[in-house]
Structure formats: structure tokens, C-alpha cells
Amino acid sequence: MPNPFIRKLERRFQLSEADRQALIQASTKVRHVPAGEDLISEGDVPDHVFLIQRGFACRYKILPNGSRSIVAYLVPGDMCDLHVAILGQMDHSIGTLSPCDVVAIPRETVEDLTTNFPTLNRAFWWAPLVDEATLREWLVNMGRRPADLQVAHILCEVLVRLQAVGLATENSYDLPITQVDLSDTAGLSNVHVNRVLQELRGQGLIVTKGRHMTIPESSA
Amino acid sequence: MPNPFIRKLERRFQLSEADRQALIQASTKVRHVPAGEDLISEGDVPDHVFLIQRGFACRYKILPNGSRSIVAYLVPGDMCDLHVAILGQMDHSIGTLSPCDVVAIPRETVEDLTTNFPTLNRAFWWAPLVDEATLREWLVNMGRRPADLQVAHILCEVLVRLQAVGLATENSYDLPITQVDLSDTAGLSNVHVNRVLQELRGQGLIVTKGRHMTIPESSA
DNA sequence: GCATAGGATTAACACAGGTTGCTCTGAACC
DNA sequence: GGTTCAGAGCAACCTGTGTTAATCCTATGC
Numbered sequence: 001m002p003n004p005f006i007r008k009l010e011r012r013f014q015l016s017e018a019d020r021q022a023l024i025q026a027s028t029k030v031r032h033v034p035a036g037e038d039l040i041s042e043g044d045v046p047d048h049v050f051l052i053q054r055g056f057a058c059r060y061k062i063l064p065n066g067s068r069s070i071v072a073y074l075v076p077g078d079m080c081d082l083h084v085a086i087l088g089q090m091d092h093s094i095g096t097l098s099p100c101d102v103v104a105i106p107r108e109t110v111e112d113l114t115t116n117f118p119t120l121n122r123a124f125w126w127a128p129l130v131d132e133a134t135l136r137e138w139l140v141n142m143g144r145r146p147a148d149l150q151v152a153h154i155l156c157e158v159l160v161r162l163q164a165v166g167l168a169t170e171n172s173y174d175l176p177i178t179q180v181d182l183s184d185t186a187g188l189s190n191v192h193v194n195r196v197l198q199e200l201r202g203q204g205l206i207v208t209k210g211r212h213m214t215i216p217e218s219s220a
Numbered sequence: 221m222p223n224p225f226i227r228k229l230e231r232r233f234q235l236s237e238a239d240r241q242a243l244i245q246a247s248t249k250v251r252h253v254p255a256g257e258d259l260i261s262e263g264d265v266p267d268h269v270f271l272i273q274r275g276f277a278c279r280y281k282i283l284p285n286g287s288r289s290i291v292a293y294l295v296p297g298d299m300c301d302l303h304v305a306i307l308g309q310m311d312h313s314i315g316t317l318s319p320c321d322v323v324a325i326p327r328e329t330v331e332d333l334t335t336n337f338p339t340l341n342r343a344f345w346w347a348p349l350v351d352e353a354t355l356r357e358w359l360v361n362m363g364r365r366p367a368d369l370q371v372a373h374i375l376c377e378v379l380v381r382l383q384a385v386g387l388a389t390e391n392s393y394d395l396p397i398t399q400v401d402l403s404d405t406a407g408l409s410n411v412h413v414n415r416v417l418q419e420l421r422g423q424g425l426i427v428t429k430g431r432h433m434t435i436p437e438s439s440a
Numbered sequence: 441g442c443a444t445a446g447g448a449t450t451a452a453c454a455c456a457g458g459t460t461g462c463t464c465t466g467a468a469c470c
Numbered sequence: 471g472g473t474t475c476a477g478a479g480c481a482a483c484c485t486g487t488g489t490t491a492a493t494c495c496t497a498t499g500c
Contacts, residue, residue, distance in 0.1 A: 059356070061356070061360050063364075063365075069359070069360045069364060071359050083345070083349055086342070086345060086346050086349055087346070087349050087353065091353045091356065091357075122306065125303070125345075126306050126307070128348070128349070129303055129304075129306055129307050129348070131352065132348065132351065132352045132355065133307065133311045135352065135356065135359060136281070136291045136292075136312055136355065137311075138359055139289070139291050139355060139359050139362065140281050140283065140289045140291060142359065142362070142363045142364075143362050143363020143364065143407045144283075144287075144289060144362075144407035145283075146456075146457095147456080147457070178476085178477065178478090179477075179478070180476095180477080187364035189457070189458055190478090191458075191460090191479090191480085192456090192457055192458070194478065194479060194480085195457090195479095366486080367486075367487075398446085398448090399448065400446095400447080408487075408488090409487070409488050410447095410448090411487090411488075411489080411490090412486085412487055412488070414448065414449060414450085415449095415487090417448095418449085
């Protein structure tokens with residue numbers, strides 16, 4: 001399977017063979033991480049960058065009342081926290097939602113890449129801007145739309161993002177996360193997420209078979 | 221009054237006299253914009269950067285049902301959309317909430333600044349990262365906290381941000397926006413924002429006199 | 441001084457979604 | 471084959487917030 005990160009970048013940037021080789025070089029050391037583990041904790045000053053190769057992770061914060069608020073998904077091909085250095089320290093944590101394959105790229109390697117490969121440098125700055133736009137989208141979506149639209153939005157976003165790295169068909173994908181994860185994302189109770197999913201199933205908008213999610217309409 | 225943008229940067233970066241002069245040079249052409257006007261519209265590919273010198277503006281999106289969702293405030297010293305170029309086009313609009321004094325810096329000038337003044341370059345990349353962290357904070361705050369905490373959070377955030385540019389006292393500031401603006405921010409109805417404000421006043425957590433907002437507890 | 445308009449305030453009513461607590465299912469493990 | 475446990479499903483009840491729609495206030499312009 002081709003490197004999903006490279007695959008994602010190539011949809012947007014013209015990578016030279018040298019760019020591609022450099023990225024492949026940098027991401028040889030794959031580490032396996034089980035579900036429910038932190039990659040980076042709030043307050044950390046990470047000295048390397050993580051690249052998700054397989055599985056789902058998320059950015060999250062723990063509220064004073066102990067509940068977890070997921071503020072972003074990280075799917076294969078996503079990179080975390082290239083630029084935290086400028087900010088100082090992490091304002092949130094990053095944890096796995098499913099078992100993941102993760103590459104940790106040391107800071108020096110990243111600096112080397114950005115210095116010697118202008119296209120990669122550009123690409124590395126582009127990623128957080130996309131993240132920011134997605135955050136705005138989520139902010140609009142969560143909390144001010146009825147629960148069914150919220151959940152539907154999330155499911156569709158994941159479809160599109162997985163398609164971009166070749167991990168989804170025209171209208172379906174594997175979703176290795178629980179309903180509780182979904183509820184922590186949408187800011188709904190798990191009970192209500194369950195209600196909503198059933199309603200969506202009832203309307204034929206989604207079809208689930210175990211962890212496999214199909215969205216029939218999306219192929220129309 | 222000193223330039224609020226410079227004031228903000230100096231809290232974080234060591235600006236040389238040259239840096240400061242370059243910024244002052246770049247922001248001489250102040251434009252006055254009345255309330256309720258767009259600076260940039262969704263879909264635009266802006267060819268200059270805006271710097272708010274006075275007044276409140278916001279990033280917002282219009283939902284399919286016509287309602288407005290405010291996803292960020294821009295207060296004096298804030299800069300908008302230095303880096304949209306990388307993304308392509310604006311995914312949201314920027315509009316004034318109150319009358320504003322705005323400086324438009326042409327792209328070439330920005331490029332000149334980032335090329336010739338390393339500290340400024342660093343500062344310009346720092347700003348959107350802060351924006352992103354703020355967005356995460358908002359995403360957590362809005363929609364999954366009771367309305368009173370949401371509104372309180374917003375009011376306190378504005379206090380801190382205005383203090384950073386010398387436009388607030390220890391515990392008070394001028395808030396030139398309406399309750400409708402607040403409700404479009406929190407994702408609440410204007411009626412409920414009104415209820416919440418009265419409750420906060422009743423508890424002595426805020427004191428309002430016209431547009432002037434005081435938060436007694438914050439000085440404790 | 442009067443008219444006007446945007447903003448703030450209030451009240452009555454309806455409902456989406458939270459909470460609690462239970463049951464059911466299936467996979468992993470001994 | 472039985473046990474265990476996480477995840478999914480379900481029902482009853484309750485409350486926070488939205489909706490509507492009317493009224494009041496305060497600046498502003500004529």
C-alpha cells in the first residue's frame with residue numbers, strides 16, 4: 001500500500017521523485033500503537049512529528065467535569081504538530097481511537113526536509129491551514145445544527161477524507177470508532193448518538209455492517 | 221495611541237527598532253469601515269492582508285438556513301488571512317461588528333516584510349497558530365457547555381485579548397457588539413443570551429453600563 | 441419635539457436532547 | 471462451553487433552550 005501521506009500531498013502538490021524519496025526515507029520507522037493510548041499529552045513540548053499511517057486518532061481535551069471533547073480526527077495520511085514549537089506547548093492531547101500505525105519523525109529530519117525540499121515546506125505549511133478550515137467547519141456544525149445533521153456531517157467528512165487517501169470506496173469505508181467516540185465528537189450523549197444512527201439507518205441514509213459504513217446517497 | 225498590532229507582538233517577540241519601523245511604515249493607510257460591512261467575502265482570493273486597528277470584526281459563515289455563525293472575533297491588533305494564498309480561497313467571510321479602523325497591507329509589502337525581517341516572519345506564522353488554538357477552545361466551549369458558561373467564557377476571553385493590546389482595564393472593557401452578535405457566536409438564540417446575561421448580572425458576575433462591561437471577579 | 445429603528449427585555453409554550461438505568465449482543469478469553 | 475466485558479440498543483422522565491411575538495428603551499435624524 002502506498003504511503004497515504006504522500007498520496008494526500010500528491011492530490012495537491014507536484015512532488016518530484018526526490019521529494020517522494022525523502023518522505024519515504026523519513027517514514028520508515030513505523031510504530032504500532034494500541035487503541036486508547038496518548039501519542040502526545042497536553043502540555044508536552046514534542047520533539048518530533050507524528051504521521052498516522054493506519055487507524056484513527058484524535059485531538060482532544062478533557063473538560064473540568066472530566067468529559068472528553070474531541071476536536072479533530074486524524075486519519076491515515078494526517079500529520080500532527082509540525083509547528084507547535086512556535087506556540088510553545090500543546091494546548092490539547094492526541095490519542096488513538098483504534099489501533100494505529102504511527103511514524104515519528106524527529107524535529108531535525110523535519111527541519112532538513114523543509115530546508116532542502118521547497119515543495120515539502122509548502123506542503124507542511126498547508127496542512128495546518130486545512131486543519132484550521134476544518135475546525136471552523138466543525139464549530140459551525142457542532143452545537144448549532146440538529147443532532148442528525150451533525151452526525152451525518154461527521155460521517156460524510158470521514159468518507160471524503162478517507163477517499164483522499166484511497167481508504168474508501170465511492171460510498172463506503174471502515175469506521176473503527178465507537179458510538180461513544182462519536183458522541184464525544186459531536187458533543188451529544190452516547191444515547192442520543194445511538195438514536196440518531198438508528199434514525200439515519202431507518203431513512204436508508206446509512207447502512208452499517210459491523211464496522212463498515214456505507215452512505216448510499218453519496219454515490220448518487 | 222500605539223499601534224495595537226505592534227503592542228501585541230511585543231508581548232511575545234523581541235522586535236528590533238527596524239522591525240517596528242517597518243510595521244509602522246506598512247500600516248499608515250488607515251481606512252474607516254462602518255459596522256456590518258464585509259471586509260472579505262467567502263470565495264474571495266484576497267490580495268492584501270487586513271489589520272484591525274480599532275473596533276470589532278469577526279469571521280463568519282452563513283448557514284444554508286440563512287443564519288449566521290460567528291467562528292472568531294477580530295479585535296484591535298488582529299490580522300487576517302496572511303496565508304490564505306496557500307489554501308486558495310476564503311472558506312468564510314470577514315465582516316465588521318462595530319465601526320472599525322482597518323489597515324490593508326498589499327501582498328507585496330507582506331512578502332517584503334517576511335523576507336527581510338525574520339522576526340516578523342516568525343510572528344506572522346505564529347498568529348494563525350494562535351487562531352487555531354482559539355478555535356479549538358471555542359469548539360470545546362460552544363455546544364457542550366451550558367449557556368451561562370459559554371457566554372461567560374466569551375466575555376472573559378475578550379477581556380484577556382483586549383488587555384493584551386491595552387484596551388481593557390484590570391477587569392473591564394468596552395464591548396461594541398450586540399446581543400444578537402453574541403448569540404450568533406455562542407450558537408444560542410438571542411432571547412436566551414438575554415436571559416443568561418441577566419442571570420450573570422444577577423449573580424454579580426458581570427456589571428454592564430451601556431456598552432461597558434465589568435467582570436468584578438476577574439480582578440480578584 | 442417627534443418619528444423611527446435597532447436593540448433589549450419579557451412571557452408562554454413546545455420540543456430536542458440529557459440522564460438514568462436497564463437489557464441485549466457478540467467477541468475475546470479461560 | 472461458559473464467563474466476562476465493552477459496545478449497542480431501549481424506555482421513561484425531565485430540563486435547557488428555541489420559538490414566537492409583543493413591549494419597552496434609547497439613540498439618531500428630521
